[in-house]
Amino acid sequence: QVQLVESxxxxxxxxxxxxxxxxxSGRTLSWLNMGWFRQAPGKEREFVAHITWAGxxxxxxxxxxxxxxxxxxxxxxxxxxxxxxxxxxxxxxxYCAAKGGSTSVVVDEYAYWGQGTQVTVSS
Numbered sequence: 846q847v848q849l850v851e852s853x854x855x856x857x858x859x860x861x862x863x864x865x866x867x868x869x870s871g872r873t874l875s876w877l878n879m880g881w882f883r884q885a886p887g888k889e890r891e892f893v894a895h896i897t898w899a900g901x902x903x904x905x906x907x908x909x910x911x912x913x914x915x916x917x918x919x920x921x922x923x924x925x926x927x928x929x930x931x932x933x934x935x936x937x938x939x940y941c942a943a944k945g946g947s948t949s950v951v952v953d954e955y956a957y958w959g960q961g962t963q964v965t966v967s968s
Contacts, residue, residue, distance in 0.1 A: 846871045847957040849941050854962030857931055861966070865926040867941030867959060877943040879917055879924040880955060883964075885937040892950040893939070894926065904948065909935075931966045939964050 853865040867879070880895035894905045894915040903915050914927040924941055939962050942955035949955070 847877065847943055849943060849957055849959035851939065851941050851959040851962040854939060854964045856965045856967065859932055859966055859968050861931050862927070862929045863931065863964060865928065865939055865941075865962060865964075867924040867926075869922040869924075869943070873919075873922065875919045877945055877957075878948045879915070880942045880944070880949070881915060881924075881926045882940045882942060882952060882955075883935075883937040884940070884961075885934075888937075890940070890952050892952070895948045895950065896924065897948055902948070904950070906950075928964070931964075933966045933968045936964060936966050938962065 848870045850868050857863055876898050878897050881893040882890050883893050884890040892906050896903045896915045896917055900917050912930045917924040941959045943957040944955045
């Protein structure tokens with residue numbers, strides 16, 4: 846089993862930055878692909894970014910490409926999402942997730958989820 850806990854969310858003005866962290870406990874993260882997803886009020890959870898277990902391949906949603914950076918530190922069992930140039934439309938609850946096997950942008954393919962952290966971007 847893997848337990849994931851997100852932190853780093855908050856209220857920020859448009860154009861600002863936040864760094865989200867996802868700390869894992871239990872099973873090692875080393876062989877798990879990590880993803881970040883978000884859910885805005887009244888909308889479905891959507892893919893933001895993912896990173897392979899070795900950190901060698903990253904993929905981003907078009908809406909965040911060039912502004913967000915996903916990374917991981919397997920020794921610290923932690924994944925990160927650096928968010929720059931934030932926009933009001935980035936507002937939502939951000940979740941980290943983990944899965945074995947191949948990477949994926951599909952919510953239902955991730956086995957482990959954190960409880961989420963709120964990000965609010967004011968205009």
